[in-house]
Amino acid sequence: MTQMRLVVVGAGGRMGRTLIRAIIEAPDLALAGAIEPAGSELIGRDAGELVGLPALGLAVSEDALEAFAAAEGVIDFTVPAASVAFAALAAQARIVHVIGTTGFSQEDEAKIEAASRHAAIVKSGNMSLGVNLLSALVKRVARTLDEGFDIEIVEMHHNRKIDAPSGTALLLGQAAAEGRGVSLAENGVFERHGHTGARKAGDIGFATLRGGTVVGDHNVIFAGTGERIELGHRAESREIFARGALAAARWARGRKPELYSMVDVLGLADF
Numbered sequence: 001m002t003q004m005r006l007v008v009v010g011a012g013g014r015m016g017r018t019l020i021r022a023i024i025e026a027p028d029l030a031l032a033g034a035i036e037p038a039g040s041e042l043i044g045r046d047a048g049e050l051v052g053l054p055a056l057g058l059a060v061s062e063d064a065l066e067a068f069a070a071a072e073g074v075i076d077f078t079v080p081a082a083s084v085a086f087a088a089l090a091a092q093a094r095i096v097h098v099i100g101t102t103g104f105s106q107e108d109e110a111k112i113e114a115a116s117r118h119a120a121i122v123k124s125g126n127m128s129l130g131v132n133l134l135s136a137l138v139k140r141v142a143r144t145l146d147e148g149f150d151i152e153i154v155e156m157h158h159n160r161k162i163d164a165p166s167g168t169a170l171l172l173g174q175a176a177a178e179g180r181g182v183s184l185a186e187n188g189v190f191e192r193h194g195h196t197g198a199r200k201a202g203d204i205g206f207a208t209l210r211g212g213t214v215v216g217d218h219n220v221i222f223a224g225t226g227e228r229i230e231l232g233h234r235a236e237s238r239e240i241f242a243r244g245a246l247a248a249a250r251w252a253r254g255r256k257p258e259l260y261s262m263v264d265v266l267g268l269a270d271f
């Protein structure tokens with residue numbers, strides 16, 4: 001098979017740089033574009049040199065449309081407004097769109113769903129194998145335990161993160177709610193401050209920590225009477241997310257337009 005030509009949007013970001021390096025190192029993939037927003041000081045820089053590798057002869061550009069027209073897929077770890085716009089462009093170009101961005105509103109989600117009528121989109125709040133396996137475990141445990149076990153989700157990330165709770169925490173909360181057969185929208189508790197009163201049975205609580213350079217820690221706690229089960233994941237490097245995103249692009253190549261998740265990519269639906 002020919003190399004899959006991929007564009008990285010948000011090329012200068014923490015994930016963008018990790019992805020560019022991973023694509024350059026993958027023999028079955030080729031970097032077809034590296035996009036940054038108009039006005040970025042990175043426009044015009046060589047994409048290889050940007051990530052500390054030899055020059056590639058491919059300049060960072062602001063022209064996503066031109067790059068998408070010459071590619072089979074786009075890998076997108078940016079910000080919600082940009083990802084929604086890229087979804088429309090990727091749908092126009094009929095190319096695979098892998099979305100790792102987090103922090104979407106319901107309105108954003110609806111726009112991405114609409115774009116998936118024209119292009120295969122793989123979207124997940126966490127692209128790593130470990131977290132997706134963890135989410136399957138959380139769903140299974142939540143199915144077994146009743147409301148006698150309180151579910152709390154604790155996450156910690158680096159001090160540059162701009163959304164809370166993390167996309168992963170929400171994904172794990174959704175898995176817990178599905179396992180228990182309830183709605184996360186109705187049972188999620190995202191803030192506690194002051195005189196909160198006692199915890200309500202059935203709540204699914206979230207706690208957010210931010211600091212330093214933590215790549216991403218998640219713990220799901222099932223707290224019962226006299227015992228506690230904790231399921232957790234520690235991301236030690238962003239390469240695990242890049243690996244998952246590139247696996248998603250390969251998997252989506254040639255698939256029919258639809259909104260897919262990493263559960264589909266990893267074959268975890270029947271876990």
Ligand SMILES: NC(=O)C1=CN([C@@H]2O[C@H](COP(=O)(O)OP(=O)(O)OC[C@H]3O[C@@H](n4cnc5c(N)ncnc54)[C@H](OP(=O)(O)O)[C@@H]3O)[C@@H](O)[C@H]2O)C=CC1
Nearest residue numbers: 010012013014015037077078082100101102125126127241
């Ligand atoms: N699903 C997963 O597995 C993972 C998801 N994430 C998520 O990915 C996102 C990015 O994370 P991270 O890399 O740490 O963040 P960064 O802030 O380091 O990177 C974001 C990049 O997107 C760029 N960007 C913003 N707007 C546009 C635009 N309109 N066009 C092109 N580029 C744009 C930014 O450019 P500039 O700085 O010039 O504005 C920046 O380079 C977050 O939502 C994060 O939560 C992160 C890791 C794993």
Ligand SMILES: O=C(O)C1=N[C@H](C(=O)O)C[C@H](O)C1
Nearest residue numbers: 102125126161166167168216
């Ligand atoms: O912003 C990050 O860094 C991360 N974001 C994702 C999230 O919101 O869960 C995934 C990962 O934990 C790193």
